[in-house]
Structure formats: C-alpha cells, structure tokens
Amino acid sequence: MLTVYGVPGWGSAISEVMLTLANIPYRFRNVDGFDQPGPQRDALLKLNPLGQVPTLQLDDGSVMTESAAVALMILDTRPxxxxxxxxxxxxxxxxxxVWLVANVYPTFTYADYPERWTPDAxxxxRESCMSYRKSLYLWLESQLQASPYALxxxxxxLDIYLCVMRTWGPRHQWFQENTxxxxxxxxxxCALPELQNVLRSNDIIG
Ligand SMILES: N[C@@H](CCC(=O)N[C@@H](CS)C(=O)NCC(=O)O)C(=O)O
Structure with missing residues (x-):
C-alpha cells in the first residue's frame, strides 16, 4: 500500500482527498514539523530533496512528488x-x-517562508504574494462557467484542489465574498459522503 507523507490540512490533503475519491487505499505518515530541522525533516528529505509535502512512497518503494503528478498517476487508474x-x-x-500548481502554489512557497527569500523584508x-494570489484566484473565478463542479x-x-485550497489563505470568507x-x-x-472522514482528518470540515 502506498504511503502519503504529509501534515493534516497541508498540501498532502490534496493527495489524500484525491486518493480517497479514487478509492485507492493509502497509509498516512504524519511529518508535522518537517519544515524545521529535526527527525521529521530528515525522514522527508531522504525521499524528497525539496522537503515538501505531499511526498508519496509507492508500493515498489519508488517516490512520487508534486500534487499534479499524483493527480495524473490517479487518472491512470481512474480516468x-x-x-x-x-x-x-x-x-x-x-x-x-497545471496553472494552479505553476502559479498559485509558488505563492505559498514564497509567502509561507518569506525570511528564506527576503530576510530583510x-x-x-508575504503581502505581495498574498495580493498576487488573490488576483490569480479572481482570474480562476472568471474561468469557471459550469456547476456544480468546475467543469x-x-x-x-480539479475540484479537489479547489476544496482544499479554499481553506488556505486568503481563507473562506475572502473566497465567499470574492470568488x-x-x-x-x-x-x-465538502458535502460528499465518501469524503467526510478524510476532510475531517484534514480539518477541512469541522
Ligand atoms: N509543487 C508542489 C508544492 C508542494 C508544497 O509547496 N507543499 C508545501 C506545503 S502545502 C510545503 O511542503 N512547503 C514546505 C517548503 O516548501 O519548504 C505540489 O504541487 O505538490
């Protein structure tokens, strides 16, 4: 069974919810604290030199990273x-x-750890990433024409990304008012019965 290395509510939640929707079993290894030096980080770095979640270890021991690659892997069995x-x-x-992971996700890479990139400012x-991210979400909103799902x-x-990312900055209320x-x-x-447990364990629903 594959293992998802992650932290509840973080980027690994996207992989967990996608796998659950696809009915693909997985084990979860909580590496909370991985973004600071310590055993969790050491364990993650052995698999993923970027030290990011999600990181997956597949049945054959190989490593899979990048949430969009995880999505493509899932589509192989669940087209x-x-x-x-x-x-x-x-x-x-x-x-x-691709647009989400290429444009929105990097704003978290920079804004979550701004002192890595601009220790003086x-x-x-953080503020400029947030305002850029908001502008990206407004463009995404303009692209959405269908219901009840994005396409x-x-x-x-794609809907799983929206569900998880909506819980991150700029957070629920901003999305409700602007997108x-x-x-x-x-x-x-969030209302899908088959996702309740995984959404709850990732604090996406109460
Ligand atoms: N492009 C990656 C981004 C993953 C990512 O940035 N994850 C964040 C957590 S939500 C992380 O691990 N940040 C720690 C770091 O970048 O050092 C993906 O789509 O999976």
Missing part, C-alpha cells in the same frame, strides 16, 4: 476523474491543473 478525451472540458482541465514579500456535472480532480463560484464548488465537494 473518469477527468473530463473525457476530445472534449473542450478536457483541455480546460489540463490547463487549470519578509512582511513585504460540469461530474466531479474531477463565489470557487466557494460553491468547494462546498459541494
């Missing part, structure tokens, strides 16, 4: 969790999946 090939929704799925970096009537792995479509999609995902 129904993306729009069908040959449809415009499929194109938009690839585009938004950490607050400034139509069927859930895709009601993202909020509504996240709410629908």
């Amino acid at each position: 129904d969790l993306a729009p069908a090939a040959g449809t415009p929704e499929r194109q938009q799925f690839w585009r938004l999946l 950490p607050d400034q970096l 139509g009537k069927e859930i895709t792995l 009601p479509k993202i909020s509504a999609i996240a709410d629908v995902v």
Whole structure:
C-alpha cells in the first residue's frame, strides 16, 4: 500500500482527498514539523530533496512528488476523474491543473517562508504574494462557467484542489465574498459522503 507523507490540512490533503475519491487505499505518515530541522525533516528529505509535502512512497518503494503528478498517476487508474478525451472540458482541465500548481502554489512557497527569500523584508514579500494570489484566484473565478463542479456535472480532480485550497489563505470568507463560484464548488465537494472522514482528518470540515 502506498504511503502519503504529509501534515493534516497541508498540501498532502490534496493527495489524500484525491486518493480517497479514487478509492485507492493509502497509509498516512504524519511529518508535522518537517519544515524545521529535526527527525521529521530528515525522514522527508531522504525521499524528497525539496522537503515538501505531499511526498508519496509507492508500493515498489519508488517516490512520487508534486500534487499534479499524483493527480495524473490517479487518472491512470481512474480516468473518469477527468473530463473525457476530445472534449473542450478536457483541455480546460489540463490547463487549470497545471496553472494552479505553476502559479498559485509558488505563492505559498514564497509567502509561507518569506525570511528564506527576503530576510530583510519578509512582511513585504508575504503581502505581495498574498495580493498576487488573490488576483490569480479572481482570474480562476472568471474561468469557471459550469456547476456544480468546475467543469460540469461530474466531479474531477480539479475540484479537489479547489476544496482544499479554499481553506488556505486568503481563507473562506475572502473566497465567499470574492470568488463565489470557487466557494460553491468547494462546498459541494465538502458535502460528499465518501469524503467526510478524510476532510475531517484534514480539518477541512469541522
Ligand atoms: N509543487 C508542489 C508544492 C508542494 C508544497 O509547496 N507543499 C508545501 C506545503 S502545502 C510545503 O511542503 N512547503 C514546505 C517548503 O516548501 O519548504 C505540489 O504541487 O505538490
């Protein structure tokens, strides 16, 4: 059985929720504190030189990192969790999946640890990343035309990103006031019975 190295509510939650939706069993290893020196970080660094979660160890001992790569790996066994090939929704799925990890995720890399990058002006970096991130989410909102899910009537792995990322900065209330479509999609995902346990263990629902 594969192992997800992560911290409840962090980036590993995206992998956990995607795996649960796909009905793929996994073991969870909590590496809380991995972003500071210590045994958790040492364990993670052995697998992932970037020291990030999610990090997965697969059945054959190989390592998988990058949430979008995890999504693609899941689609190999559960192609129904993306729009069908040959449809415009499929194109938009690839585009938004890559867009999220290429553009939104790095704002966390810099803003969560601003002193790594600009030790003299950490607050400034944190604030500029946050305002850039908000502008990205506003663009994403403008791309969302369907309901109840981002790309139509069927859930895709993209919806899982929205559900988890909505709990991160700028947080629920900002999304509700500024990106009601993202909020509504996240709410629908949060209500799915098969996801209740994993959403609760990641503090995504109460
Ligand atoms: N591109 C990676 C980003 C993963 C990532 O940045 N995870 C954060 C936690 S949410 C992390 O591990 N941060 C610690 C660090 O970057 O040092 C992905 O999509 O999985």
